[in-house]
Amino acid sequence: MVHLNDLTVTVIGAGNMGGAVARAIRKAGVGAERLVLLNSSEESTAKAARGIGAASAFEKYGSDATLASAVADSHVIVLGFKPYHLQAMAPKIAPHVQEGALIVSLLAGASLETLSEAFNGHTALVRAMPNTPIAVGKGVVGLMPGEQTSESERELARALFAQSSTVVDIPEHQVHGVIGAAGSAPAYFFLIAEVMIDEAVAQGFTRAVATDLVVGTMVGSASVLHETGEAPTSARYAVTSPGGATAQAIAALEEGGIRALMARGMRAAAETSRKMEER
Ligand SMILES: NC(=O)c1ccc[n+]([C@@H]2O[C@H](COP(=O)([O-])OP(=O)(O)OC[C@H]3O[C@@H](n4cnc5c(N)ncnc54)[C@H](OP(=O)(O)O)[C@@H]3O)[C@@H](O)[C@H]2O)c1
Structure with missing residues (x-):
């Protein structure tokens, strides 16, 4: 202690x-x-x-x-x-x-x-x-x-x-990975929030209500993973009924390459950090 x-x-x-x-x-x-x-x-x-x-x-x-x-x-x-x-x-x-x-x-x-x-x-x-x-x-x-x-x-x-x-x-050699997964990562979530709030506004909500909907959902979703230790995939299955709205949304996001894109972003952050250390 x-x-x-x-x-x-x-x-x-x-x-x-x-x-x-x-x-x-x-x-x-x-x-x-x-x-x-x-x-x-x-x-x-x-x-x-x-x-x-x-x-x-x-x-x-x-x-x-x-x-x-x-x-x-x-x-x-x-x-x-x-x-x-x-x-x-x-x-x-x-x-x-x-x-x-x-x-x-x-x-x-x-x-x-x-x-x-x-x-x-x-x-x-x-x-x-x-x-x-x-x-x-x-x-x-x-x-x-x-x-x-x-x-x-x-x-x-x-x-x-x-x-x-x-x-x-x-270990120190993983510092660049930490920058990709955590150091820079708040910005990824802020960007996702921004995009979702804009779309909610486009669907007719005021910016204040759109912000409450999106940010409240982000906090709640993070808490589910953090507090229960449930794996993201299983938490997602619980929201995804066969043929339902969420399944269609996920299919659209996958079609747009969300996995590859997020991985590319994380790799770009780690790589940039590595280059900065070499300078
Ligand atoms: N921002 C991030 O997300 C982040 C993440 C991880 C690590 N870091 C690291 O955190 C460090 C600070 O970054 P930052 O974004 O917080 O910068 P910052 O807001 O500009 O803070 C720099 C601080 O250093 C002080 N300072 C400058 N010259 C000094 C001197 N001669 N004696 C004593 N203090 C002096 C400044 O004081 P004055 O205000 O009086 O000029 C200021 O308080 C960097 O090394 C960065 O790599 C930042």
Whole structure:
């Protein structure tokens, strides 16, 4: 059992994703005073800290040597800035990291090897690939611990995300598959929702009613799979009477190539992520 309320956690770069992860960490039990945020300016940090219910590193440690003091004081350091800032940020962070502190990187495309080099061979290292629904406490996160990261450090990383996400441990080489299946996937579902809402409007519903119909059905369908563990095929059979409306709808979607198209989209996301990492 990991006790998070005794830990000090600093999120460096609490923007869209770092901010969502900071909320997840608050939800996991880290207190407002012990969750410290640090953005590029005092103003932006204060705004994020107010919005999330966390402390500003500038207020807590003063405006001189803010980053160094925050890092030196932290049991967990979350990297939430853009990947292209790593080269400039790492030398400012690395000398101050406590020996046993856990570094959690959200940086897409920065491998464990790159991170280990950037942080002078620090071993308590976990890459995390969350998706945006973590912002509402329903994310999915792929965790990739470093080879030398201990079991208790891995458990700590899981505990940070567990209240707001489905946590999946993956080997690092599968990160691109995670991007195809989860990282980019909210956008596929948003697109499907958009198309269905437009069609419901075309069939005469107001946009508000169309949205209720489609989004409510999406939430309900996801809950069926999530809460019962039923396989998608069997859940679909339960809605599909022989010769009925659903059977005709499914036949039309299959004729349009829905399976191949979804697979192609997922493969395109994974492939693009792979190429980005090679650059
Ligand atoms: N968005 C996603 O779906 C997603 C998914 C998985 C992983 N990621 C990863 O998450 C990371 C952040 O992406 P994002 O979309 O959240 O970007 P973002 O909203 O632009 O956030 C970047 C954050 O970094 C801060 N920052 C910039 N320079 C800094 C400095 N010198 N010191 C401290 N903080 C600094 C920014 O602060 P200011 O606001 O003050 O400039 C901002 O809070 C990236 O590495 C990305 O690969 C994103």
